[in-house]
Amino acid sequence: xxxxxxxxxxxxxxxxxxxxxxxxxxxxxxxxxxxxxxxxxxxxxxxxxxxxxxxxxxxxxxxxxxxxxxxxxxxxxxxxxxxxxxxxxxxxxxxxxxxxxxxxxxxxxxxxxxxxxxxxxxxxxxxxxxxxxxxxxxxxxxxxxxxxxxxxxxxxxxxxxxxxxxxx
Numbered sequence: 001x002x003x004x005x006x007x008x009x010x011x012x013x014x015x016x017x018x019x020x021x022x023x024x025x026x027x028x029x030x031x032x033x034x035x036x037x038x039x040x041x042x043x044x045x046x047x048x049x050x051x052x053x054x055x056x057x058x059x060x061x062x063x064x065x066x067x068x069x070x071x072x073x074x075x076x077x078x079x080x081x082x083x084x085x086x087x088x089x090x091x092x093x094x095x096x097x098x099x100x101x102x103x104x105x106x107x108x109x110x111x112x113x114x115x116x117x118x119x120x121x122x123x124x125x126x127x128x129x130x131x132x133x134x135x136x137x138x139x140x141x142x143x144x145x146x147x148x149x150x151x152x153x154x155x156x157x158x159x160x161x162x163x164x165x166x167x168x
Contacts, residue, residue, distance in 0.1 A: 006156045008100050012144040018093055019126040019133070019143060025089030026076070033072045034065075070118055077114040082107045086146070096146040102153050105141050113139035 038057060045053035060068075080087040085104045086096045097113070099105045105113070116122060116135035126133035136142060 004160055006102050006153055008098065008102050008142055008144070008149075009152060012142075012148050012152060013131050014093075014095050014143050014145055016127040016131045018095060019131055022087070022089040022093055022095060022143070023123055023126075025092055026087050029088045030069065030073050030076050033076055034069055037068065037072060073117065074114045077117065078107075078111050081113070082110040090143070094146050095143050096149065097141050097143055098149065099141060102144075102149055105139070109139050109141065113141050 041053065042057055044050070045057065077087060081090075081097050084091070085098070090096060097105060097110070099109070113135050116138045119134055122134045126136070132142065
């Protein structure tokens with residue numbers, strides 16, 4: 001039995017423009033999460049007569065808002081990419097996060113990838129010619145077109161079956 005392993009072809013990487021679209025779409029979803037978080041916190045504070053929390057929510061500053069956004073972004077990317085292999089932005093654009101073998105990365109790798117997004121200017125690094133950002137390089141992940149990857153892996157597996165005896 002042939003035990004060769006599929007290695008991702010660089011031609012499957014999506015362009016910087018698609019990565020930028022993913023970024024914009026995901027930021028919209030994260031902002032929705034921030035709104036929901038604030039709304040839920042306000043309801044909880046009102047129900048349990050937590051006036052201090054209501055005052056804090058009303059006077060939240062830029063630094064606190066940015067910290068909340070970053071924390072929710074890490075949770076968003078870790079949960080969506082960890083469970084589905086793609087965020088909602090990637091789902092819309094038909095792209096997926098994979099490792100070098102075209103497989104879904106482990107939850108730990110996705111968490112590492114999500115934490116790397118906190119690095120300043122990381123969001124701009126995928127605009128280079130390779131279209132791999134720092135969060136991709138550091139975590140060893142790639143963003144590819146989901147359909148193109150499926151077709152490539154199918155061809156690879158069919159090619160590896162050539163010359164093997166059929167088991168009846």
